[in-house]
Each structure stands twice: as structure tokens, then as C-alpha cells.
Amino acid sequence: MALTLEDLAQRFGGDIVGDANVRVGGLAPLDQANAQQLAFLANPKYLSQVETTRAGAVLIAPADLAKLGSREGRNFIVTPNPYAYFARVAQLFIDLAAPKAPAGVHPSAIVDPLAQVAASAVIGPHVVIEAGAVIGERVRLDANVVVGRGTRIEEDAHLYPNVTVYYGCKIGPRAIVHSGAVIGSDGFGFAPDFVGEGDARTGTWVKIPQVGGVTIGPDVEIGASTTIDRGAMADTVIEECVKIDNQVQIGHNCRVGAYTVIAGCAGIAGSTTIGRHCMIGGAVGIAGHVTLADHVIVTAKSGVSKSLLKPGMYTSAFPAVSHLEWNKSAALVRHLDKMRERIKALEATVAERASGGE
Amino acid sequence: MALTLEDLAQRFGGDIVGDANVRVGGLAPLDQANAQQLAFLANPKYLSQVETTRAGAVLIAPADLAKLGSREGRNFIVTPNPYAYFARVAQLFIDLAAPKAPAGVHPSAIVDPLAQVAASAVIGPHVVIEAGAVIGERVRLDANVVVGRGTRIEEDAHLYPNVTVYYGCKIGPRAIVHSGAVIGSDGFGFAPDFVGEGDARTGTWVKIPQVGGVTIGPDVEIGASTTIDRGAMADTVIEECVKIDNQVQIGHNCRVGAYTVIAGCAGIAGSTTIGRHCMIGGAVGIAGHVTLADHVIVTAKSGVSKSLLKPGMYTSAFPAVSHLEWNKSAALVRHLDKMRERIKALEATVAERASGGE
Amino acid sequence: MALTLEDLAQRFGGDIVGDANVRVGGLAPLDQANAQQLAFLANPKYLSQVETTRAGAVLIAPADLAKLGSREGRNFIVTPNPYAYFARVAQLFIDLAAPKAPAGVHPSAIVDPLAQVAASAVIGPHVVIEAGAVIGERVRLDANVVVGRGTRIEEDAHLYPNVTVYYGCKIGPRAIVHSGAVIGSDGFGFAPDFVGEGDARTGTWVKIPQVGGVTIGPDVEIGASTTIDRGAMADTVIEECVKIDNQVQIGHNCRVGAYTVIAGCAGIAGSTTIGRHCMIGGAVGIAGHVTLADHVIVTAKSGVSKSLLKPGMYTSAFPAVSHLEWNKSAALVRHLDKMRERIKALEATVAERASGGE
Structure with a gap:
């Protein structure tokens, strides 16, 4: 049930860089894939793994391919969204492998x-x-x-x-x-x-x-x-x-x-x-x-x-914190109007004193 | 499957004003009903629609009926709760129309x-x-x-x-x-x-x-x-x-x-x-x-x-607001006890100064 | 389907105090049990009920047994966790009584x-x-x-x-x-x-x-x-x-x-x-x-x-309070950052006055 890169590109698009006749029969992460597997680079921080992977081919975005040192001996399907491409290919392999229920x-x-x-x-x-x-x-x-x-x-x-x-x-x-x-x-x-x-x-x-x-x-x-x-x-x-x-x-x-x-x-x-x-x-x-x-x-x-x-x-959600801390503070929510009034009273007192006393 | 107003009043109560022999075969809103349909007035703000509706009859509360200009040529079932009456009649028409599953x-x-x-x-x-x-x-x-x-x-x-x-x-x-x-x-x-x-x-x-x-x-x-x-x-x-x-x-x-x-x-x-x-x-x-x-x-x-x-x-629920606004303010709930202490300290300082300084 | 205390102790452990041959056929609370039933003391505050119960036997923890005035004529299975023991015995009686579905x-x-x-x-x-x-x-x-x-x-x-x-x-x-x-x-x-x-x-x-x-x-x-x-x-x-x-x-x-x-x-x-x-x-x-x-x-x-x-x-949950009280205070959560700023401003004013004015 292995497919060539050419087969995949015909179904799902993308440009092939390297050997279009390479066959892959499944998917795996960059650091685990073998020569019969397709890997993908969705997160640029793993770019260095593309240089060392043993994958038969790699799904990659154009911008990431451009950053690669050498493409020598490597095969790619270049696509703007390697993660979505991966999902489509994964589904295809599942469909090919699944026992078809008879109509x-x-x-x-x-x-x-x-x-x-x-x-x-x-x-x-x-x-x-x-x-x-x-x-x-x-x-x-x-x-x-x-x-x-x-x-x-x-x-x-x-x-x-x-x-x-x-x-x-x-x-x-x-x-x-x-x-x-x-x-x-x-x-x-x-x-x-x-x-x-x-x-x-x-x-x-x-x-x-x-x-x-x-x-x-x-x-x-x-x-x-x-x-x-x-x-x-x-x-x-x-x-x-x-x-x-x-x-x-x-x-x-x-x-x-x-x-x-x-x-x-x-x-x-x-x-x-x-x-x-x-x-x-x-x-x-x-x-x-x-x-x-x-x-x-x-x-x-x-x-x-x-x-x-x-x-x-x-948003209106609160993240959980220590129960003791929560109980000490959150209970005061019920009295926020009183806290606001105390602040208002303080402001009035301080302002009055400022205008009256100096 | 049309029923007379008399049939309905016998099942569900209500007083008929107008022609008790009028037949209705379904329900519709006041502004869409035709002469074979029953409409209802649940919300007094639609009273004017009762004057123009083409419904065969209208379910109406006594107080609303009293406010109507003319009842000329119109038919009513008068009931204290037209909405509940509507629900009962609607269920009746469904039961009459539904294919009965055989016992x-x-x-x-x-x-x-x-x-x-x-x-x-x-x-x-x-x-x-x-x-x-x-x-x-x-x-x-x-x-x-x-x-x-x-x-x-x-x-x-x-x-x-x-x-x-x-x-x-x-x-x-x-x-x-x-x-x-x-x-x-x-x-x-x-x-x-x-x-x-x-x-x-x-x-x-x-x-x-x-x-x-x-x-x-x-x-x-x-x-x-x-x-x-x-x-x-x-x-x-x-x-x-x-x-x-x-x-x-x-x-x-x-x-x-x-x-x-x-x-x-x-x-x-x-x-x-x-x-x-x-x-x-x-x-x-x-x-x-x-x-x-x-x-x-x-x-x-x-x-x-x-x-x-x-x-x-x-109640103890908060309604969602803009995420930025929420994050700026709601995070302070965890520190409400400290805010309360700062207010208390301010009050003490201000009061002390008031008694000591003037 | 009554079992002796000996039968139970062999299955579930515990020490028998009293007559190991007493038979029980079900469970009941201390104040309702009869001589054919097993009761249990899980909460020490009901200790006095152990003195008056008519239960055939009582599941009890060693510490509670020690507090009992007289054990005369009473039977016990002594176990560190009478509640868990009760649950196991209850399940056993259910299993014995339930009609077994045939394999x-x-x-x-x-x-x-x-x-x-x-x-x-x-x-x-x-x-x-x-x-x-x-x-x-x-x-x-x-x-x-x-x-x-x-x-x-x-x-x-x-x-x-x-x-x-x-x-x-x-x-x-x-x-x-x-x-x-x-x-x-x-x-x-x-x-x-x-x-x-x-x-x-x-x-x-x-x-x-x-x-x-x-x-x-x-x-x-x-x-x-x-x-x-x-x-x-x-x-x-x-x-x-x-x-x-x-x-x-x-x-x-x-x-x-x-x-x-x-x-x-x-x-x-x-x-x-x-x-x-x-x-x-x-x-x-x-x-x-x-x-x-x-x-x-x-x-x-x-x-x-x-x-x-x-x-x-x-924790991050609030308990419900009166809707009016909640609406008055909880709405202020959205403005807690402003309250904090007002407190800060007050503190600055008061501190400035303290250092500058006196």
C-alpha cells in the first residue's frame, strides 16, 4: 500500500523537490521515521531534525525549505500547510488499510x-x-x-x-x-x-x-x-x-x-x-x-x-489557586461595593483636607 | 381535522365570543394566519395585530379583549392564559395528525x-x-x-x-x-x-x-x-x-x-x-x-x-467580557485581602492624622 | 443465606469478639437492626447506640470497642475500617441474593x-x-x-x-x-x-x-x-x-x-x-x-x-448568594484595576503629605 510522492501530489497538491518516485507507506515523526515513511515539519524549531531524519520524504513549507542548508539526497513535498497535508495523508493510509464494511x-x-x-x-x-x-x-x-x-x-x-x-x-x-x-x-x-x-x-x-x-x-x-x-x-x-x-x-x-x-x-x-x-x-x-x-x-x-x-x-473564568488563598480573597468579592465606598470616603476626606487645610 | 371553537372550548375551557361554529385546522401567528387558522395574543404589545389579522379566531385574555376597538366580525376564545391554551391546542392538532403506532x-x-x-x-x-x-x-x-x-x-x-x-x-x-x-x-x-x-x-x-x-x-x-x-x-x-x-x-x-x-x-x-x-x-x-x-x-x-x-x-456567575479587560482586573481577585488591608491602613493613617494633627 | 461471623471473618478479615457462630443474613443501621442483622459503627458519635442495638453483631473499630462500657452478651467483628467492611459484606449479600444470569x-x-x-x-x-x-x-x-x-x-x-x-x-x-x-x-x-x-x-x-x-x-x-x-x-x-x-x-x-x-x-x-x-x-x-x-x-x-x-x-469557584447582593458587588470585579489605582494614588497622596506637610 505504499504510494509515490507523485501519487500524493496528484491527490493533495504540493511541489515535489527530489525524487518523485520514492514510495512511502506510512507517517512518523522526523526523529523516528524510516526510509519507507513520510515525516512532516509543522514547527520551525525542529528544522534541524530535517537535516538528520531518515524519512523517505518530508512535508515542508516553502519558507522552511529555504532555510535548509543542504537538500542533497533528500526528498520533499513542499506545501504551505504541512500539518494539514499530514492529516490528509494519514487519513488516506487509514482508508487504504481499513477493512471495508460490505455495502x-x-x-x-x-x-x-x-x-x-x-x-x-x-x-x-x-x-x-x-x-x-x-x-x-x-x-x-x-x-x-x-x-x-x-x-x-x-x-x-x-x-x-x-x-x-x-x-x-x-x-x-x-x-x-x-x-x-x-x-x-x-x-x-x-x-x-x-x-x-x-x-x-x-x-x-x-x-x-x-x-x-x-x-x-x-x-x-x-x-x-x-x-x-x-x-x-x-x-x-x-x-x-x-x-x-x-x-x-x-x-x-x-x-x-x-x-x-x-x-x-x-x-x-x-x-x-x-x-x-x-x-x-x-x-x-x-x-x-x-x-x-x-x-x-x-x-x-x-x-x-x-x-x-x-x-x-x-472571558469570565478564574483559574484555580490554593484553596486557602482563594478563600481568603475571593470571599471579599461579595463586599466589593463596600470597599469601593471606603475608597470613595477616603478620597473625599483626603481631598477636603487638601483644599481646607493647606 | 378541523375543529369548531365549540369543540375546543369543550376540551380546554374558555368563553367563545363570536361564532362558535367557526372551524380551525391549525395554528399560526397573528400576522400570518388565514381564515382556517387559530392565532393567539400572548403579549399585549401585539394588540393592534388582532384588529388586522385574517385568523379564523384568536385566543385572547379578557383584559386584552376589553381594550379592543371593535370585535365586529371577529371570533375569540377568551382565556386567562392564551399561551398555555395555544400549547394545548397545538399538541391536539399534532396528536390528530400523527400516524398512530399500532399497539x-x-x-x-x-x-x-x-x-x-x-x-x-x-x-x-x-x-x-x-x-x-x-x-x-x-x-x-x-x-x-x-x-x-x-x-x-x-x-x-x-x-x-x-x-x-x-x-x-x-x-x-x-x-x-x-x-x-x-x-x-x-x-x-x-x-x-x-x-x-x-x-x-x-x-x-x-x-x-x-x-x-x-x-x-x-x-x-x-x-x-x-x-x-x-x-x-x-x-x-x-x-x-x-x-x-x-x-x-x-x-x-x-x-x-x-x-x-x-x-x-x-x-x-x-x-x-x-x-x-x-x-x-x-x-x-x-x-x-x-x-x-x-x-x-x-x-x-x-x-x-x-x-x-x-x-x-x-447567583454566583460572571458574564464574559473582553479577554484583555478580564485579565487586567479579574487577576486581582486573588489579592483582594491585600487591597482590603491597604484600605484599612489608609483609613487608620487618615484618622490618626485627623485626630492628632488638627 | 445467613452467614456466621466466622464465615465473614474468613472472607474479609477482622477479629471476632463474642460468639463466632452467630448468623446474620443482612445489614441494617444500629437503631433498626434485629438479631439476624449486622450493624456497623462508622462514626463514634453513635457509640451509645451500640449499647442498645438489637443487632446480631456489630462491625466496630478497636478504639471504639475499647470505649464501650460492657460487651456482655454482644458480638463484634473488630476491624480498622467498619465502613469499608460494611460495603464488602453488603455486596456479598447482594451477590448471594441476585439471580445469576446464565452464562x-x-x-x-x-x-x-x-x-x-x-x-x-x-x-x-x-x-x-x-x-x-x-x-x-x-x-x-x-x-x-x-x-x-x-x-x-x-x-x-x-x-x-x-x-x-x-x-x-x-x-x-x-x-x-x-x-x-x-x-x-x-x-x-x-x-x-x-x-x-x-x-x-x-x-x-x-x-x-x-x-x-x-x-x-x-x-x-x-x-x-x-x-x-x-x-x-x-x-x-x-x-x-x-x-x-x-x-x-x-x-x-x-x-x-x-x-x-x-x-x-x-x-x-x-x-x-x-x-x-x-x-x-x-x-x-x-x-x-x-x-x-x-x-x-x-x-x-x-x-x-x-x-x-x-x-x-x-479552588476557583464562588458560592451563590442573593442575586441583588451579587450584582451590586461582583460587577465591580471588572474594575478592580481601577480600584487598585485609586488606592495607590491615595497612598501616594497621604505619604507625600506626611513627609512634606508635617
């Missing part, structure tokens, strides 16, 4: 006669596909996946075991959904129907029907145990190439803009719009009905309660 | 001969029901649901795909449990059995058996991927009409009072009691062994470490 | 012919075991569990319903994994391949293949809906006897040291190393690429952004 429907799967499944799709054991669902070309549904009524899973999407997609949703081409994720559960909406106050309060919560769906764009990845609720009326929308980590919660009628990345354990309340190219840190919480501009970065563990309409980095 | 047990489901399943229940594909479990009238268990030994699922409850309920639990009538939720997993309890300190510490954690169950009351809704642990000895209890969002964690032996609402990503440690009619915001954390009074509100992202014995709103 | 593979399970399943294993309904997987002696895989290609589940491990373990992972002996947990999902890694800034930014995220696995040590317990990602190259590692609560997220290439305990809703970003015997509180967030020493304690809701290289307790 078709496992006999233990339950597919409604009114569902439509492409012949090239791979439907695993115990999968359930309800009426009206459409499963595209080369889709992989792993064991125990459930696809609800009328839901579309588009070409080349891959749903790992135990994923649930409710009715009336759409998963875009090449999307990846990891195990335990739930797409299309009911949004959290209840109308209060109570009378009286305090202990005299009686009545109930009335469920607001959630009849929108979820639309997931192309090339989205959704982490394990992440949940994305269906909209109340219109759809919840995740645009193309959004990458969402594990244990993330996205409320009904949110829209997440293309290329945005959301790290693990973040939670986004309903009807919030997040722009394109945003980065939402781990365990960030974002209130409902707010808007984040394109290119907003929220650092880990911060809370967003209002719209952030300008690009930039936002 | 019975899907042939791929595995039902233990010692389990008891009502004839009107709908048991989906690949469901597993263990010995001694009892499934009530009209219960819906969707694909891949697992119900453990001796667990009761009471009438009209609906468990979405991939829900797991462990043994010895009870789910009340009309409860809704969304996909990925886990009810009755072991509480987190271990007895330390270690000797020695620091690097010399040896021994192990001994699991405390968790032999209580979980009792979920009537009309409870539980979100996707929410987890509720079984009690150590007595049950973990979720009282009637509690509404729990996605990704919430409730520890062993908690009790959550009736009508309380818990937003997504909240976590409640073991043996904590939450009162009735509380509102727990998203990503709130509540320590173990504390008590929250009835009518307590905790705002999103706050942490509760002690009992809150009075009704009211509680 | 074997349920006919609805799908086991690849190239997988290897021990004859003593209990494989539940709708379980899926892929090629090359190895299931050890007495392993229990409950309903709907999915075990990927080449994954090993070692002896006496118990995976509850709806657990997913991806390919190429290892679960150690006696491990317990609760429902909804996902082991071995892809780590969250993407190479940015963009050009241009702001609105002119074009390109995409390139997925970094995640080809490491997850190694879970012996006696680990993993809570419901917890997710542990596979490593990018090397494995993510959870060492022996680590106890992890529900809804925890552990990123790729983390290592969690032996005997460490992680409470619910905690999140640990990738490539972080946590020492042995640590305690990570509920909803704690830990950044990627940091190191926590052995014996580090992080209190609930705190955030860790840097390495903590000394044992001890660390």
Missing part, C-alpha cells in the same frame, strides 16, 4: 418498507430506520443507530453505534456523528399555567410542541453524547464544517455558523445565533436569545449572558 | 416471560424488557429501549429510542424520557480503605452497593442524555411535573420537588433536596447534602455550596 | 465469527461484538452493548445496557461501565487549513486521524453517559481503581492516575495528566496539556488552566 443491510436491522436506503450504504446490526427516511450513497450507520420518520442522512455520512436521530431531521454529506449523540430531541419549552403565589401556587407546565427539525450541514462532526434539540417551529441549524466535541448541548432554534468549533461540555441555550469561524471553549455556557458575531472566541469555562457583537476574545 | 410488541423486541406488558402499549424494535417489569396502558417504548428487572413504566409514558432504565425503578404516568437518558445507574459511593499518607498510601476504594431505586412522578419530562442515579438505600425521587432539560446529572438520594424546572447541563450532587416550584438555570452546580427551599431560583452557571433556605434568586 | 450468548446478539467470547461470559440481548474482539471470563455485557473490532474486555468486567466501546480499546478486569458511556470515540483534533483573515477567510478544518486507543485499568468504574476519547497516536489511559462519575468527559491522550476519583460533569481536555490519589470535584474543568501532581484536590466547579505540581487543595 448492504445487516439482516438484524429493521428498515421500514417506506424508507429508502442507497445500495451502497452500510447498515449495521440492529439499526432501525423508520418510514420515509432516506439514507444516501455510502452512508454508514453502525450498530443500534435509530433514524426517525422522514429523516435524511446524506451521502458519505457516518453515524457511530447508538446514535439517535429523531424524525424530520437532516444530516449533511460527510458528517460524522459519534456514539451516544442525540439529534432532534424536543426543545425545552413549557408554558406556565399557574395561578396564585408562593405556597398557594397551583396549576401546571404545558408542553409547547416542538415541531421544527434539525438541519446539520456538510462536513460537520458531532462528538459522543452531544445533544442537539429540534426547533419549536423552524429548524435548529448547524452550518457546514462546524466541529462539535463531546457532551455539548445545543438548544432549540440555535444556529451555529460555518467553520465554528465548540469544545467539550459547552452548553448553548435556545434561540442563540453563533457566527462563522467562532471558537467556543470547553464548558462554556451561552444564554438563550443572544448573538455572537463571526470570529468570536470564548475561553474555556466562561459564561456568556449577552450578545457579543464584535469579533475578539471574551 | 403491540415488535417481533424483534425481547420481552421476558415474567414481564407484564399492557395490550395497548407500543413496544418498538429491539426493545428489551426484563423479568418482573410492568409496562402500563398505552406506554410507548421506542427502538432499543431497555427496561430492567422489576421496573414499572406507568400509563401513557413515552420513552424515546436508546433510553435505559435500570432494575427496580418507577416511571410515572405520562412521563416523557428522551433518547440517551439513563435512569437508575449506580450512585457514586465508595468507602476509602487506605492506610498511609502520600506516596506510602496503599489500599483501595470499596464500592458501596446502591440498592435504592429511582421514583419518577407523573408528568415529568427528562431530556436527552440526562442521568439520574439510583439511591444508596432509599430512592432518588423526582416529584410530579418536574421538567428536566438535556445533559443534567442528578446524584443518588436527591429529591426534586414538584413543578421544579432544571435547565440543561446542570449537575446536582447526592442527597440534595430541591423544593417545589424552583428554577435551576443551565450549567448550575449544586453540592451534595444541601437543601433548597421552595421557589428558589438559581441563575445559569452559578454554584450552590450551602443550603438556600429562603425563596428568592441566587 | 452464554443471547440468541439475538450478533457475535462476529472472528471474535472470541469466554464460555462463562453473559452476553445479553442485541449485543454486537465485532471481529477480533476478546471477551474474558465471566464478563457481563448487558442489552445493546456494542464492542468494536479488536477490543478486549477482561475478566469479570460488567458493561451495563447501551454502552459503546469503539475498536482497539481495552477494558480491565472487574471494571464497571454504566449505561450510555462511550469509550474510544475520536479525539477532537483538526488541522486548520485556512487562508485569509476575517470575512475573507477561506479553507477548511482537516480531521487529524485518531489512531490511538483507550486503555482502562482494573477495578475502574465509569459512570453513565461518561465519554473517554481515544488517543491521537498513543492511548488514552485510565489507571487502576480510578472511579469516574456520570457525564464526565476525558479528552484524547489524557492519563488519569490510579485511585483518583472524578465527580460528575467534570471535563478534562486532551493530553492532560492527572496524578494518583487525586480528587476532582463535580463540574471541574481542566485545560489540555497540563499536569496535576499526585494527591491534588480540585474543589467542585473550579477551573484549572495551568499545571498544579504540588499536592493540596485548589
Whole structure:
């Protein structure tokens, strides 16, 4: 399964410097690679390793190649982004090596006669596909996946075991959904129907029907145990190439803009719009009905309660320090208004004395 | 499937003003509704739309109706809570339109001969029901649901795909449990059995058996991927009409009072009691062994470490601001005690000078 | 199923004081136990209950036994850790009472012919075991569990319903994994391949293949809906006897040291190393690429952004207070640098006056 540099350049671009017919069959770090392996230089501080590596070839950026003393006897694929190139080649070798699951429907799967499944799709054991669902070309549904009524899973999407997609949703081409994720559960909406106050309060919560769906764009990845609720009326929308980590919660009628990345354990309340190219840190919480501009970065563990309409980095998290130190100082946050008043009083006294006494 | 205003008033109450025989077949906003649709006025600021709407009828509160110029040629159902009325009617139309799953047990489901399943229940594909479990009238268990030994699922409850309920639990009538939720997993309890300190510490954690169950009351809704642990000895209890969002964690032996609402990503440690009619915001954390009074509100992202014995709103969260601004100021929290001492010293100096110098 | 004190001492150690032939068939608190039950004294403040209990025998520490007035007619098992002893005996009675699931593979399970399943294993309904997987002696895989290609589940491990373990992972002996947990999902890694800034930014995220696995040590317990990602190259590692609560997220290439305990809703970003015997509180967030020493304690809701290289307790969380009080004071955190400057200015003024004016 070794490929020539020429083969790689034809697939992924880049200029070859050296012998285009050199064959590589895998990837390795510069200091560990052998003559049958491809290495890459992503960080210029390892440039000296390029001079001593035994790798069959090296992925390198033009600026770094220019700094090299001698290229004698070495082979390169020159590309502006060696790290992304590495990722693509690594995936290619995995795809070439992986046992291909044969197309078709496992006999233990339950597919409604009114569902439509492409012949090239791979439907695993115990999968359930309800009426009206459409499963595209080369889709992989792993064991125990459930696809609800009328839901579309588009070409080349891959749903790992135990994923649930409710009715009336759409998963875009090449999307990846990891195990335990739930797409299309009911949004959290209840109308209060109570009378009286305090202990005299009686009545109930009335469920607001959630009849929108979820639309997931192309090339989205959704982490394990992440949940994305269906909209109340219109759809919840995740645009193309959004990458969402594990244990993330996205409320009904949110829209997440293309290329945005959301790290693990973040939670986004309903009807919030997040722009394109945003980065939402781990365990960030974002209130409902707010808007984040394109290119907003929220650092880990911060809370967003209002719209952030300008690009930039936002924070509200404290880093842990010694418990004793924290308890001595942080408790005073509750009394900051009193500290401010004491400063104001001091300023007044000192000013008065200055004007009156001299 | 159109219904007259008379039909609706008979089901849901309200007084009809206008033609009781007008038929409506769906709902729409005031400014979009047509003559076959019902609209509603929940917010008085849209009152003028009632004068121009083409809706067949409008749900309206008595006070708002009184403010209307002319009712000429218009039809109303007058009700104190048009929003809750809307929600109930919307659910009715959905129920009338939805394809009814036929009662019975899907042939791929595995039902233990010692389990008891009502004839009107709908048991989906690949469901597993263990010995001694009892499934009530009209219960819906969707694909891949697992119900453990001796667990009761009471009438009209609906468990979405991939829900797991462990043994010895009870789910009340009309409860809704969304996909990925886990009810009755072991509480987190271990007895330390270690000797020695620091690097010399040896021994192990001994699991405390968790032999209580979980009792979920009537009309409870539980979100996707929410987890509720079984009690150590007595049950973990979720009282009637509690509404729990996605990704919430409730520890062993908690009790959550009736009508309380818990937003997504909240976590409640073991043996904590939450009162009735509380509102727990998203990503709130509540320590173990504390008590929250009835009518307590905790705002999103706050942490509760002690009992809150009075009704009211509680907070400990900071909203995100520009990263630079935050770093300049928030880092000083660690030194608040020193700032307080400097203020105290200044006060002493100024006071001494005042008494000594003038 | 009653056992003599002698039987218990032979299994679990301890010295018998009194009649070794007394039989007990269960456990109960001191004030509720009858003559056929075993009670335990874990907290010395209940010592007086030992004098009045009707329990058949009492688990007690040597120091507490010494304080007792009379042992006349009473029976004891004396052990340094009565609570841990209680937990072990409780588990024993449960194991004796529980209906043993018969060994074997349920006919609805799908086991690849190239997988290897021990004859003593209990494989539940709708379980899926892929090629090359190895299931050890007495392993229990409950309903709907999915075990990927080449994954090993070692002896006496118990995976509850709806657990997913991806390919190429290892679960150690006696491990317990609760429902909804996902082991071995892809780590969250993407190479940015963009050009241009702001609105002119074009390109995409390139997925970094995640080809490491997850190694879970012996006696680990993993809570419901917890997710542990596979490593990018090397494995993510959870060492022996680590106890992890529900809804925890552990990123790729983390290592969690032996005997460490992680409470619910905690999140640990990738490539972080946590020492042995640590305690990570509920909803704690830990950044990627940091190191926590052995014996580090992080209190609930705190955030860790840097390495903590000394044992001890660390904190960054605020407890909730009245919303009004919080809003009045906490908002000032954003202006702490200005408060500090005002104090500095006051100090300068006062000092100048002291030296110049008197």
C-alpha cells in the first residue's frame, strides 16, 4: 500500500523537490521515521531534525525549505500547510488499510418498507430506520443507530453505534456523528399555567410542541453524547464544517455558523445565533436569545449572558489557586461595593483636607 | 381535522365570543394566519395585530379583549392564559395528525416471560424488557429501549429510542424520557480503605452497593442524555411535573420537588433536596447534602455550596467580557485581602492624622 | 443465606469478639437492626447506640470497642475500617441474593465469527461484538452493548445496557461501565487549513486521524453517559481503581492516575495528566496539556488552566448568594484595576503629605 510522492501530489497538491518516485507507506515523526515513511515539519524549531531524519520524504513549507542548508539526497513535498497535508495523508493510509464494511443491510436491522436506503450504504446490526427516511450513497450507520420518520442522512455520512436521530431531521454529506449523540430531541419549552403565589401556587407546565427539525450541514462532526434539540417551529441549524466535541448541548432554534468549533461540555441555550469561524471553549455556557458575531472566541469555562457583537476574545473564568488563598480573597468579592465606598470616603476626606487645610 | 371553537372550548375551557361554529385546522401567528387558522395574543404589545389579522379566531385574555376597538366580525376564545391554551391546542392538532403506532410488541423486541406488558402499549424494535417489569396502558417504548428487572413504566409514558432504565425503578404516568437518558445507574459511593499518607498510601476504594431505586412522578419530562442515579438505600425521587432539560446529572438520594424546572447541563450532587416550584438555570452546580427551599431560583452557571433556605434568586456567575479587560482586573481577585488591608491602613493613617494633627 | 461471623471473618478479615457462630443474613443501621442483622459503627458519635442495638453483631473499630462500657452478651467483628467492611459484606449479600444470569450468548446478539467470547461470559440481548474482539471470563455485557473490532474486555468486567466501546480499546478486569458511556470515540483534533483573515477567510478544518486507543485499568468504574476519547497516536489511559462519575468527559491522550476519583460533569481536555490519589470535584474543568501532581484536590466547579505540581487543595469557584447582593458587588470585579489605582494614588497622596506637610 505504499504510494509515490507523485501519487500524493496528484491527490493533495504540493511541489515535489527530489525524487518523485520514492514510495512511502506510512507517517512518523522526523526523529523516528524510516526510509519507507513520510515525516512532516509543522514547527520551525525542529528544522534541524530535517537535516538528520531518515524519512523517505518530508512535508515542508516553502519558507522552511529555504532555510535548509543542504537538500542533497533528500526528498520533499513542499506545501504551505504541512500539518494539514499530514492529516490528509494519514487519513488516506487509514482508508487504504481499513477493512471495508460490505455495502448492504445487516439482516438484524429493521428498515421500514417506506424508507429508502442507497445500495451502497452500510447498515449495521440492529439499526432501525423508520418510514420515509432516506439514507444516501455510502452512508454508514453502525450498530443500534435509530433514524426517525422522514429523516435524511446524506451521502458519505457516518453515524457511530447508538446514535439517535429523531424524525424530520437532516444530516449533511460527510458528517460524522459519534456514539451516544442525540439529534432532534424536543426543545425545552413549557408554558406556565399557574395561578396564585408562593405556597398557594397551583396549576401546571404545558408542553409547547416542538415541531421544527434539525438541519446539520456538510462536513460537520458531532462528538459522543452531544445533544442537539429540534426547533419549536423552524429548524435548529448547524452550518457546514462546524466541529462539535463531546457532551455539548445545543438548544432549540440555535444556529451555529460555518467553520465554528465548540469544545467539550459547552452548553448553548435556545434561540442563540453563533457566527462563522467562532471558537467556543470547553464548558462554556451561552444564554438563550443572544448573538455572537463571526470570529468570536470564548475561553474555556466562561459564561456568556449577552450578545457579543464584535469579533475578539471574551472571558469570565478564574483559574484555580490554593484553596486557602482563594478563600481568603475571593470571599471579599461579595463586599466589593463596600470597599469601593471606603475608597470613595477616603478620597473625599483626603481631598477636603487638601483644599481646607493647606 | 378541523375543529369548531365549540369543540375546543369543550376540551380546554374558555368563553367563545363570536361564532362558535367557526372551524380551525391549525395554528399560526397573528400576522400570518388565514381564515382556517387559530392565532393567539400572548403579549399585549401585539394588540393592534388582532384588529388586522385574517385568523379564523384568536385566543385572547379578557383584559386584552376589553381594550379592543371593535370585535365586529371577529371570533375569540377568551382565556386567562392564551399561551398555555395555544400549547394545548397545538399538541391536539399534532396528536390528530400523527400516524398512530399500532399497539403491540415488535417481533424483534425481547420481552421476558415474567414481564407484564399492557395490550395497548407500543413496544418498538429491539426493545428489551426484563423479568418482573410492568409496562402500563398505552406506554410507548421506542427502538432499543431497555427496561430492567422489576421496573414499572406507568400509563401513557413515552420513552424515546436508546433510553435505559435500570432494575427496580418507577416511571410515572405520562412521563416523557428522551433518547440517551439513563435512569437508575449506580450512585457514586465508595468507602476509602487506605492506610498511609502520600506516596506510602496503599489500599483501595470499596464500592458501596446502591440498592435504592429511582421514583419518577407523573408528568415529568427528562431530556436527552440526562442521568439520574439510583439511591444508596432509599430512592432518588423526582416529584410530579418536574421538567428536566438535556445533559443534567442528578446524584443518588436527591429529591426534586414538584413543578421544579432544571435547565440543561446542570449537575446536582447526592442527597440534595430541591423544593417545589424552583428554577435551576443551565450549567448550575449544586453540592451534595444541601437543601433548597421552595421557589428558589438559581441563575445559569452559578454554584450552590450551602443550603438556600429562603425563596428568592441566587447567583454566583460572571458574564464574559473582553479577554484583555478580564485579565487586567479579574487577576486581582486573588489579592483582594491585600487591597482590603491597604484600605484599612489608609483609613487608620487618615484618622490618626485627623485626630492628632488638627 | 445467613452467614456466621466466622464465615465473614474468613472472607474479609477482622477479629471476632463474642460468639463466632452467630448468623446474620443482612445489614441494617444500629437503631433498626434485629438479631439476624449486622450493624456497623462508622462514626463514634453513635457509640451509645451500640449499647442498645438489637443487632446480631456489630462491625466496630478497636478504639471504639475499647470505649464501650460492657460487651456482655454482644458480638463484634473488630476491624480498622467498619465502613469499608460494611460495603464488602453488603455486596456479598447482594451477590448471594441476585439471580445469576446464565452464562452464554443471547440468541439475538450478533457475535462476529472472528471474535472470541469466554464460555462463562453473559452476553445479553442485541449485543454486537465485532471481529477480533476478546471477551474474558465471566464478563457481563448487558442489552445493546456494542464492542468494536479488536477490543478486549477482561475478566469479570460488567458493561451495563447501551454502552459503546469503539475498536482497539481495552477494558480491565472487574471494571464497571454504566449505561450510555462511550469509550474510544475520536479525539477532537483538526488541522486548520485556512487562508485569509476575517470575512475573507477561506479553507477548511482537516480531521487529524485518531489512531490511538483507550486503555482502562482494573477495578475502574465509569459512570453513565461518561465519554473517554481515544488517543491521537498513543492511548488514552485510565489507571487502576480510578472511579469516574456520570457525564464526565476525558479528552484524547489524557492519563488519569490510579485511585483518583472524578465527580460528575467534570471535563478534562486532551493530553492532560492527572496524578494518583487525586480528587476532582463535580463540574471541574481542566485545560489540555497540563499536569496535576499526585494527591491534588480540585474543589467542585473550579477551573484549572495551568499545571498544579504540588499536592493540596485548589479552588476557583464562588458560592451563590442573593442575586441583588451579587450584582451590586461582583460587577465591580471588572474594575478592580481601577480600584487598585485609586488606592495607590491615595497612598501616594497621604505619604507625600506626611513627609512634606508635617
